[in-house]
Amino acid sequence: MIQKRFYFLCIVLVFPSFLFAQRANFSLNQERNFLYQRSVVGKSIHTSFTPLIASKIFDRRDSILTSKFKLDYKSFFYKKLFAEHFIAVENKEFEFFASPILNISFGREMQQKKNTFTNTRGFLAGGVIGGKLRFESIFLENQASFPNYIHNYIQNSNVVPGQGYVRPFNNEGYDYSMSSGYISYKPFPVMTIQFGHGKHFIGDGYRSLILSDLSFNYPFLRIQTNFNNIQYTNLFTQFQDIRNPISDQSIGFTRKYMTSHHLSININEKLNIGLYEAIIFSNANSNKNNSFDINYLNPVIFFRPVEYSLSSPHNVLVAINAKYVVLRQVYIYGQFILDEFSLSEMRKIDNWWGKKYGYQAGIKTYDLFSIKNLVVQSEYNFVRPYTYAHSDPLQSYSHYNQPLSHPLGANFTESLLILYYRWKRFTTRTQFMYAKYGGKKLNDSTSYGNDLFMSTNNRNSDSGVEMYQGNLHKLNYFSCNIGYIINPITNLKFTVGYVKRKLLNEDSTELTNYYYFGLSTELFNRYYDY
Secondary structure (H helix, E strand, O other): OHHHHHHHHHHHHHHHHHHOOOOOEOOOOHHHHHHHHHHHOOOOOOOOEEOOEOOHHHOOHHHHHHOOOOOOOOOHHHHHHHOOOOEEEEOOOEEEEEEEEEEEEEEEEOOOOEEEEEEEEEEEEEEEEOOOEEEEEEEEEEEEEOOHHHHHHHHHHOEEOOOEEOEEEOOOEEEEEEEEEEEEEEEEOOEEEEEEEEOOEEOOOOOOOOEOOOOOOEEEEEEEEEEOOEEEEEEEEEEEEEEEEOOOOOOOEEEEEEEEEEEEEEOOOOEEEEEEEEEEEOOOOOOOOOOOOHHHHOOOOOHHHHHHHOOOOOEEEEEEEEEEEEEOOEEEEEEEEEOOOOHHHHHHOOOOOOOOEEEEEEEEEEOHHHOOOEEEEEEEEEEOOOOOOOOOHHHOOEEOOEEOOOOOOOOEEEEEEEEEEEEOOEEEEEEEEEEEEEEOOOOOOOEOOOOOOOOHHHEOOOOOOOOOOOEEEEEEEEEEEEEEEEEOOOOEEEEEEEEEEEEEOOOOEEEEEEEEEEEEEOOOOOOOOO
């Protein structure tokens, strides 16, 4: 019944899309978004909820991408390779574009003396019909063999991080596919409605403790409304828990749902504040209170009072994000998330297990030391044990065997430094990361607060819950790469890179020294840095 209601609502809202005009989404790729964000620093523009929806500010988004590139090739072949979509048709009534997507790469992990590869083929297609209907679709088919630490992760989760459910391929390889797409329309000048299958990211940092594009794609309905300095976004989604396939295989994996609101306010041209609330709910068990409630479809309510009034067991998360422009092309940002709040319990019990919160603090600079196109970003993330988790793991803040926020789950701290530089068609990126987290202990079914897929009922204690409890892990990660942008429209790049990783815990030490090179169409983020 809940599934029927969800799709009915989506159909009702999407059907009128044939009657109204709309605009396209920007890519989620963070390096590409540096160009957009740099162009609006210090302006009263909302950038914390991505993918960005093109607006009057970004009417010429392609010019932002291509302004520093030579595009006036006389040769048809050179135009298609270096400056245009492979297929591009445009007239008064119809627009269409399409390009192939590639990710052909090879690598060598020196520690284990293992060869790796990625072989991705796919396409990107989109267009406008009659100036009223906008659509976009991406499909990828992949075979790959990964460095051992990613291989081990896939073995435990059955998914390539953020990219799909796996099937065996040859000896140590995987076969997987991935698709995304959306349709969009504007019923009013201030409102955009989108229905599709994809990802979202909330925040101004490299990581998000609120909602990240880390996990696999999911069905969504996004309603975004802008009133001058206010942007209000409703996001309705359907997630899957692939650890627990239900008995009727014709239906597939166990489903759960999220309804969320994000209110972004530009206090002035320097300060932006965002307020977020979300509720995860599933009716996959027999608890009569654990069912869908029509209140969750209300686009303007506060979930916490409703959840409390219903005596609901659902998982509610509230958060705030902020950005402040300190100097021209320099801003600081942060987030604070709260997953449980009982002031009386926190006062009575020392380090109460339900003291579930996290925060982020960071700084990002553009054109540092007057070096054009140099971006430097530093970030710190902190999340208490058991945050995002739930007594019923089906209702944890997760999707497709991955967290919806940070890849380390909870019970961790992380420090990041990222340097990115672009000169003409050349790019270089360097990242340093150090993290500590308390993980599982061998032959111990106790939850120490790091694994979101373990019930909080299996916790080790109600009080005295400290950071890094459990098996202490220390993670050092370094990566650097040099790239050459072949086509700025599709972000087709040739890249050479190196990764060094060391994970130390009470039981073992895991070392990785990995070199790679390849040709890739980079339209979204791939997170392998954990």
